[in-house]
Amino acid sequence: MKKYKNFIFIIILIIFVVYLRAGEERMENIEELEIAVGIGYSVKEDVGGGIKYMLPINSVVYQENGVNVSTVRTGTASTIALTRGERQRKSDRKFFLGTERLYIIDEGIGRFGVTNTIDTLFRNPMVNDDGFCVICKGKSEEYLKYKIPGYDTPVDYITGMIRNAPSYNFFQKNYRIKDVYLMVGSEGRSLALPYIELNEKGVQITGMAIFNKDKLAAILDIEDSKTMNILRSDRGKGMLTIQGNERDFISYYAKCKRKVKCNKEGDKYKFIIDLKFNGDVVNNVMYKKLSSKVEVKEKFEKDMEKKIEARCYEFIDKMKSQHKADCLELGRIAVAKYGRETGVDWDDVISNSDIKVNVKVKVEKVGRGEY
């Protein structure tokens, strides 16, 4: 018996491995897969009055002859999970989830509410949490179908745009889907995502979309979104200009540091936002001898502080009156100080709280020379 011992052991092992592999789906090779690259979310009015979810998914097929074919297939159904079945009945390849890099949520579903979308992504362990998330104008299908020369899929172009957005307009790095979970899910925070538009010149970021809990509250143009980003997040970078008359102006590229203090009198909250700008003048036609005279530099810094403060207050008033959403995430500061889960609706508390802004501008370098 001893002689056969390891022979029998090998047989048992083989049977065990075969049992493990039996009944499993066959492993597909890559040519037979449709690799998901970008997912769009939009909503369609249904004939019976209800609404239908429309999910265009841009996927790439790597064919043997090296040509990568990018296809967009759309599934329309009454719930997001059912759209998978609807889409599969049009596709002849196995759908592969896990490598998508972009989630385009359009205005329609934004206004309708994004909880369902986020829940489907949050729950699925195979989803790529590092994919970018953007809000788009019109239907998300157009963005996925838009052909850009030199790119297999428009998704690469848009993700590239979002990835190097932080260098201008004080955009942040946290527009990935995992940050969206945190922004929508946590108390006192609010969701703000880049807003892209497709026009004849191509796809561009034309502002920010801010949300009140899970519904789209407002779309800000590029100026407003710049001030909101300054007030909302820390360590943003961007360009600020003072326009004298039409010919002379000065533009100042700066990094902004934000500190917020909050205290509460009775049930009214008072916030003090300190903004420190530190950057250098990029071109200056307005202030003569800025680099040599200290007073001219200080004068410019004063003017710039006044200008930024004015813009901030104007935005805060607009926020309180029109948008009625805590898009500066001040609720988060209050919560950190006065305790969590108190059942307070931070959007309207912030809307009628008192917010003060102190701005400090410092110029470091003035470039090589002056004309």
Place this chain on the structure above:
Amino acid sequence: MNKKKYFIIIAVVIIYTIISLGTEKISLEDLGIITGIGYDMKKVSPTEKKYIFPFSVYDFETSGKRSSHISVGEGRNVGETIETRQKQMNKTILQGLERTFVIGEVFAENGLKPILDERARNYQTSDMAFGAICKGKSEEILGMNIEGYGSSSEFIAGLIERQQGYNFFSQNYKVIDMLVRIDAEGRNLVMPYIDVQEGKIEIVGLAIFKKDKMIATTDLYTAKILNLLREDNVKGVLSYQKKPKEYTDIYVTSKRKVKCEKKQDKYTFTIDLKLTGNIASNTLYKDILTNLKDKEEYEKLMSKKVQDNCNEFLNKMKNEYKTDCLELGREAAAKYGRRKGIDWNEIVCNSEIKVNVKVIVNEQGRGDFIK
């Protein structure tokens, strides 16, 4: 010893020359490889029918790009049609590599008997080709050229094969399944029903057969329920929706067991469906992540909903289709003896069919965003 070696070498050479004497090799270019076979029929007059059998053949250009063309044979009976089709071919035909066969609606309604015999007898054809019933004429569908594919039959084969993961489709739509199901006692054939919508070939439902004649086609919703009741170990998404924004979906794998009782030639069938799966998205239950009662309530509601859908389908089957498209006859035949000349379609449609559905939620992915 070397005398024998020489003898063997000489013998081999002689035998090889004898064998290869009568054969001539054909180069790939002038070899017509069939990729897809179509069957159509035109009713010239109520009595006189005309068969139209197109098939798509690969042309291998020297450039290596694969393309295919359609050649059509027409005739009053199967033999003649095949013969006319043969005449038009300038190349020698290679059967056996075809991937799909598409049957026109009119031909299917008239009965598959003529082509069944040809498929079974012709030993060169491949039994693993996927079949489908197409709306209108199969000539158009086979003739369509789809970007990125040699011939449309490649696309259709992939389309039918890849439905496995969704809408409870199985893989039993091949030639061998057709052969096995049509003449067997108590069994009926069901084939995918494809159509061209917006220039793309899609699966739009199922075609139900009685013996070898197609009696009805269903839309996708009914097809899902029919598949669920008919197939075993199939996957799909089920959804329980109260409001457009509040629904809970579950991606299930089904297990089907049928029991059959006979009380003095009155049959009762009970179909037990055990649907186990994971929650795909949930915005209905706030606390399903941790609360067992919520989960059990959802399981009960889901089971009841699926049961109602099944019963609704059963009524439709009994009154509208009047055929046993769930292969219940086969269970009865297996239990109470075969070859008794019973028409199972009629028996099943008058018998009492009970459906017990049990939905079991196994896991919920990574978390639940609504909690």
Place this chain on the structure above:
Amino acid sequence: MNKAENNLLTNSEVVFIIFGSMVGVGILALPASAAATAHEDGWITAIIGSVYPLYLIGICAYFAKKFPNDNILVISQKCFGRILGTILNFILLTFFVFLCASIATNYTNIIRTFIQGFLPSYILIALIFFVCAYTSTKGLKTIGKVSVVIFFTTVIIYFSPIGALKSASLLNVRPVIKSNIKDIFQGSLKTMFSYSGIETIFFIYPCAKDKKKFIKSSLMGLFIAVIVYTWVIFISIYYLGADIAEKNYWPFLLVTESVTVSIVNNFRYIFMFLWTLTVFKIVSNNYFISKVIMQDLFKKVNFKVLCYGMVPIFIYGSLRLDGFVESGLIEEKLTNYYVIFILTFITILALITLIKEGWKR
């Protein structure tokens, strides 16, 4: 029989020779005939059909005890006297020739339909018999070794459709033994014929190394054959359903093709190659036995010349049987007659030896 010590058959060789001489070409068409008669209980007929070989093994055990060193030809001459004995032996020879011929024709038909339609059949048949003649010149020991090797290589093809168990359901095989017994009995008659080829045990028991174990190993051989036959019929009916299995000429081929497609895309060619080995083995078995009988009839002719001399007879025999349709009918009738002849011949022999022995004592 040059019974030099080293070329006696070991037990395992006996097992596989017996298995090899029975399981051959019939296996592809067997499910069709079983399903045609006994419908979904076809696989039971294979078990009942094994009565015929068991009976023959029983008698052979009796002979092996009585005349350990001389085979059936000598016994028949002893019992029936020289002239009648040689006539009966000659009829036995025609049986084996018929077996070889029918196997060869069936094989060529299948090969020519499935793989290469371009070869004329007489070339194929000539090739088969040359190879078998060559193997049988080497003697029984090499045939034994060959059948051991071939058994292990070809057992894969018999059990390759094991994957089919997963897909179809037991419904095709149920209800078990509900169809009336007459069908099953008729079916087992048919499967009985597919066990023909068992007669070789009467020729090889003198050459077995240890006589005591001979019966046990021949039973073992039969047992494996019964399992293979039952499995083949069962899996064909299980996968295709009885109604379809009877319509197809070679249902087992249909099953192996559609089940193993996922592993190898055209399993047909592999199946044919491995199956050709089994045919060569079974034909060389029977060829060797017919050579032994021939040698017994024409004592004086040299051993090797005889082997090659018989090739034209076999080629003529199989060509006569050629032509697919009528060969089916002739085969049917001939096998019936031969089986009846063998049964009576063997039983009479056993009776005579019994009486003689009782008379002597």
Place this chain on the structure above:
Amino acid sequence: MNDRKGLITANELTCLLIGILIDINITMTPNSVVAISKQDGWISMALGAVYPLYVALIAIYVSRKFPNDNILVLSKRYFGSFIGNVLNFLFFISFFSYFPPAYFNATLILRTYIIPFMSPFKVYLVITLIGAYTAYKGLKVLARIGIISFFLLIVIMLVSLAILFYGSILNVMPIFGVGAKDIIYGSKNTIYDYALFEWIFLLYPFINDKNKIKDSAFKAIAFCCFVYTWVVFIAIYYLGIDMIKKTIWGFFSATESIRVDVITSFRYVFVFIWVLIALKSISYSYYICIDILRNINKNLNKKLNSIFVFIIMGSIVIFITKVYYPNRLVKDEIVNFTTKASTIYNLFFITLIAVIIIIKKDDKCEKI
């Protein structure tokens, strides 16, 4: 197991103790703690370390009195073989109750993140194969595996430092915002994460240098307390308490924040490491359960030496997990009950033994 003589060093004892304390459900502790003591979960987690400290103190006291007899021998000596065996068997049950949940947790994480297509039964088989085989190899091998998993833990802690860049301190504030009552109540629940430290009572006879027991026990507790506190802190730091209650495995969701250009998704690296740690604690459980059964009486000792015992134990555990732990919610309900019962019993058992030793200190204790 012929490792009676195979003594283990002090470091190996520490790693064994760390190994038994830290299991894969450490990734779930943030969710259970935060439910009660909100953003101060990490404080109540640290306070939870009181329980293993108490156990360690008693173990040190008992080991100084009887360095070569483990608790099972003592209980038989003081309570007679019948009652002693009953107590030992209950001690076995309290350890065994942690076995099926360990199986279930490891399989659930594996099937959710890496192999969703594999059926649970097959994963149980593989886990049993690995766990039983390592446990069959004896205590020395387990100790070495303990050291390896200790370094794995160090790797995980270092890597999770990177989360500090992604989260924000605001999620953890206000510190002590919840109030002492909730924190204490929370730490009462965290005791069940520090359970199974009672294994020290079975291990101290094997250590080669008896007076090293004290500091290796304290080193183990300190390390585990640090690891637990850090895991809960970093989860709250990144996710914030609202998000933690939405996830099932808080620590995994936190580690997914790490972006490294080299490895596309950190998730698979993490889950793989955690599965190794889970397999380690499963093989520990195998060893402990068989060890206690073997100590119950003499003739069992010889019989329980072959691999078949492990296979039988494995099949029992698979059966229980399959039948009584079909999904996570059912498991949570059962685990709530069994962990409370087993911790209370363990506390009662070791205090009983300690008290008996103190009382009977003066008169001579009879030898069995």
